Amino acid sequence: MMKRATIKDIASMAGVSIGTVHLALNHKPGVGEATREKIIALAKEMDYHPNAVAASLKRKTLRIAACFPGVDEDNRFYYPQLWNGMRTYVNTLYDYKISCREFPYPENQKCGSTDDDRDLALRELTQLLEAGELDGLVIQGNSCPYEPQQLRRYTDGGLALALVDTDILESGRLCCVAADYDSIGRTMAEQLLGRIPFCGSVLLCAGRKEYPSHRLIEKGFEDYMKENCHRNLVYKEHSNQIDEESYKNILDYINRPDVAGACCVSSRSSVMLGRALEESGRSKDLVAIGSDLFPENKEFLRRGTFQNLVQKNPYAQSFMATKFLMDYLLRDAIPDELFVVGSQMIFRSNMSLYEKNSLRFLE
Structure with missing residues (x-):
């Protein structure tokens, strides 16, 4: 057929x-x-007929899937908001017959890379994709378990694909919803450098070089410094794992007497930075900006360990990606190929506005 x-x-x-x-x-x-x-x-x-899916909904169930990293262990800081945003939007579609399957996977694991039980969800999802048994898929782009050419094969076969947080142009995706990572880096630089001496050094916990979102935040930070003639020395710590080696590296930088400020691009590095600031006793001496909104970071902000948090709003990212996917499948509505969700700079004085992870936002 x-x-x-x-x-x-x-x-x-x-x-x-x-x-x-x-x-x-x-x-x-x-x-x-x-x-x-x-x-x-x-x-x-080509015998194109619009709204073919919508017209058939009365007699068939629309089959979609969501694939994000799971929320266990260190994933608990960021990924619950991705899942909650997707689920919230799907739950608004009670007038339609929709089957939404969830496929959590270990971060940084590629499909088919292992045979252990952790790979079961990806193997099941791949079987559905290979058989053409899904109408739509919303998936995270930053640590996507599929290669771009593999996704392209599925989209060429009729799959509607919506990406969250990082674009993969070669995938043939319908759309991508992401934060403006360049602006996040620039905002952090402006907030931090405006509060420290011109001779003070900065620690930038720069995350994983392989992650496009981390690289873009780092680049935005650097570009702001160049464009505004800031000559502060910047130390970079590239890791995104909560382990002893990464933590010791951050703590060693924090203990350097020339370091006057610190910030980070990810929730995991934010946890380690907050702990290092408090353990070193320098939390009142340094200007520090954390990343993302979760219980540990809220406490760091309340205690003054961080002066600000940058919230990338993953809830809004997955909510809007799911909305665009469903609008396309149900109504043939074509979204913008790239939709940018606003991020927020959170202060202790306005944190009450952000107490819920399901942060309200404007479309």
Whole structure:
């Protein structure tokens, strides 16, 4: 059986964006007449029918899946908000027949890399994807367990894919919802460097070099310094594991007398930085900014160990990614390919606004 043509197929054939196809097929302005005629002709030739999924919902169940790292052990700081955002939106769709499967996996594990029990969820998800038994998938991009070409094979087969937190252009995704990591790095730099002496050094807990979101925050921090002529020495600690070696490295930097400020790009490095500040006795001497909102960080902020927290709003990221995926499957609505969710700088004075992890946000 031939798979039905999609707007993405038409866009590929016409050499235009899916947004342009959407405008042309809905007779909206913003498309040249020659391009519009070409798109309409292609749609007719490819036997494109909009809303095919929505029209069939009365007689079939829509099958979607969510795949994020699990929430056990050190994953408990960040990933619960990703799961909660997705679940909250799915629960608003009580008027439809929807089967939503959840597939948690160990962070940094690639599909098929092991045969132990931790790989069971990924193996089951892969079987569903290979069999074409899913209509849509929302998945985290930063530590995605699938290679881009593997995802592309599934999207070429008709899977609607929504990415959270990091884009993978080669995947053929419908959309990606992420924070503006460059702005987060710049904001941290502005907040930190404005409070320390011009000769004070900075510790940047820079996370994993392999993670695009971590690299972008680090780059935003560096670019802000260059553009504003800050010449402070910056020490970088690249890790994203809570272990003795990483913690000792952070503590050694904190104990350096020239270090006047510190900040971090991830929740795990934030936990270690907070502990190091308190253990060293320098929590009142250094300006420090933590990352993400979870119980341990809230306590660090209340005690003055951190002066600020940067909240990347993972709840909003997964909520919006799931919304865009479902709007596409249910209503053939084409989202922006990249949607940016705002982040927040949290102070002790306004933390009461952020007490719930399911942070409210504006679309």
